[in-house]
Amino acid sequence: xxxxxxxxxxxxxxxxxxxxxxxxxxxxxxxxxxxxxxxxxxxxxxxxxxxxxxxxxxxxxxxxxxxxxxxxxxxxxxxxxxxxxxxxxxxxxxxxxxxxxxxxxxxxxxxxxxxxxxxxxxxxxxxxxxxxxxxxxxxxxxxxxxxxxxxxxxxxxxxxxxxxxxxxxxxxxxxxxxxxxxxxxxxxxxxxxxxxxxxxxxxxxxxxxxxxxxxxxxxxxxxxxxxxxxxxxxxxxxxxxxxxxxxxxxxxxxxxxxxxxxxxxxxxxxxxxxxxxxxxxxxxxxxxxxxxxxxxxxxxxxxxx
Amino acid sequence: xxxxxxxxxxxxxxxxxxxxxxxxxxxxxxxxxxxxxxxxxxxxxxxxxxxxxxxxxxxxxxxxxxxxxxxxxxxxxxxxxxxxxxxxxxxxxxxxxxxxxxxxxxxxxxxxxxxxxxxxxxxxxxxxxxxxxxxxxxxxxxxxxxxxxxxxxxxxxxxxxxxxxxxxxxxxxxxxxxxxxxxxxxxxxxxxxxxxxxxxxxxxxxxxxxxxxxxxxxxxxxxxxxxxxxxxxxxxxxxxxxxxxxx
Numbered sequence: 001x002x003x004x005x006x007x008x009x010x011x012x013x014x015x016x017x018x019x020x021x022x023x024x025x026x027x028x029x030x031x032x033x034x035x036x037x038x039x040x041x042x043x044x045x046x047x048x049x050x051x052x053x054x055x056x057x058x059x060x061x062x063x064x065x066x067x068x069x070x071x072x073x074x075x076x077x078x079x080x081x082x083x084x085x086x087x088x089x090x091x092x093x094x095x096x097x098x099x100x101x102x103x104x105x106x107x108x109x110x111x112x113x114x115x116x117x118x119x120x121x122x123x124x125x126x127x128x129x130x131x132x133x134x135x136x137x138x139x140x141x142x143x144x145x146x147x148x149x150x151x152x153x154x155x156x157x158x159x160x161x162x163x164x165x166x167x168x169x170x171x172x173x174x175x176x177x178x179x180x181x182x183x184x185x186x187x188x189x190x191x192x193x194x195x196x197x198x199x200x201x202x203x204x205x206x207x208x209x210x211x212x213x214x215x216x217x218x219x220x221x222x223x224x225x226x227x228x229x230x231x232x233x234x235x236x237x238x239x240x241x242x243x244x245x246x247x248x249x250x251x252x253x254x255x256x257x258x259x260x261x262x263x264x265x266x267x268x269x270x271x272x273x274x275x276x277x278x279x280x281x282x283x284x285x286x287x288x289x290x291x292x293x294x295x296x297x298x299x300x301x302x303x304x305x
Numbered sequence: 306x307x308x309x310x311x312x313x314x315x316x317x318x319x320x321x322x323x324x325x326x327x328x329x330x331x332x333x334x335x336x337x338x339x340x341x342x343x344x345x346x347x348x349x350x351x352x353x354x355x356x357x358x359x360x361x362x363x364x365x366x367x368x369x370x371x372x373x374x375x376x377x378x379x380x381x382x383x384x385x386x387x388x389x390x391x392x393x394x395x396x397x398x399x400x401x402x403x404x405x406x407x408x409x410x411x412x413x414x415x416x417x418x419x420x421x422x423x424x425x426x427x428x429x430x431x432x433x434x435x436x437x438x439x440x441x442x443x444x445x446x447x448x449x450x451x452x453x454x455x456x457x458x459x460x461x462x463x464x465x466x467x468x469x470x471x472x473x474x475x476x477x478x479x480x481x482x483x484x485x486x487x488x489x490x491x492x493x494x495x496x497x498x499x500x501x502x503x504x505x506x507x508x509x510x511x512x513x514x515x516x517x518x519x520x521x522x523x524x525x526x527x528x529x530x531x532x533x534x535x536x537x538x539x540x541x542x543x544x545x546x547x548x549x550x551x552x
Contacts, residue, residue, distance in 0.1 A: 055394045059552045085394040090387035093320065095328045100319070107316035108397045110309050136328065
């Protein structure tokens, strides 16, 4: 049971001194342990707590989880040989070089000094840090420091890697570069990635888990998540116009435009009407943003809902 | 992936000692100066009369400082770089990690120990038996301080709190007690308070072994018993209370 899968059943976490507030509230999920699982959610939704429990760093209060058949509590010792983690707010140690950082991490993972040295050089070359491999980490840019940490995961070659907000604070170019490495790692490994960037989840993830108030409120591929919405099409009008009767929801935006969420038939009918009236508009499947806001029932500032 | 104890221990020594010493050599000056500064003060104030006691005090303080540095370093690496989280999720066991970090502190102390050893050779001339006693006391002191350091690091949540603990414990256990001079220099009502610190027992044993303090045989046995008991109890507390996987 659970072989080749990540399974959580009734997984609950209540931190000490939290007045009984559940950081994780009876999480139930079962997803294939391959590709990229991206966890999205607002601050405090429980993403990091879930990752830390799955990565054997934190004990659950009740319930359990298995990763490829190994229990994260009972089989932690076995699991730790197969997992690697880049925690949230992890930093490359300033008094070390990228080569030293990756090398020592690999030695902790059980590689010999010689193997570690070779794998570190290969991984740093793959992330484009060959020239900087002997420069102190403190002299590297923010993007390069992140790449050093990603190189540790690349070099570790662990079956399962956890990356908690790995691209937070990076510029768009560095972020896209890291996506490329993550995509590369995920070809033959399982990555569990948390992110605040919905675009990142949309671009990278095979499965997306939406978390809110300690619960996984939606999980599946983007198509499956869209499928669970009543309205799966989004029409955007750059300026507010008199709208005809339709089935769906219209929300004004701060830019003076309007977003209409509706079904396929209505999207087609409204598009015809806007075309006939010469009204500018765009029509798309709903984005992950729309899916996310639907699941977390959040106030949508931009959409004014 | 195989679990390789010595490689994993060496990784900790590289991170916490060798790379830091190589990249920031100035840190070595501090590790040498700290135990020597008190030694010089005591030696000058006593006009050389207590230089032997002070050298032994330097050894004890070096060993005790290792544990306090371990506390700060573990906390720094855990809270500021999240290194411990990365190591927890790896085949390295908590015992291996702490052994490596503790050895790293010992490596850090090597320059100070080397200077003290030369001074001891010149001013104390210990016999092989006396040297063995000194090494035994230092080893117990090291284990005691490592146990304290590891336990405190487990509970410290940030580096400021960690350094505050470190300074407080260092003052209580190595500056206030009679480590650099004989316990008999402390007036009697206060002498009892000095015996609350394990470093006092270490100093008394070392000073008695090298003839700087006259102690009855029973007293020495009692001092050893207390030292060993404190080391065992603190180690047990460290093992029981320390957290690898957080709760």
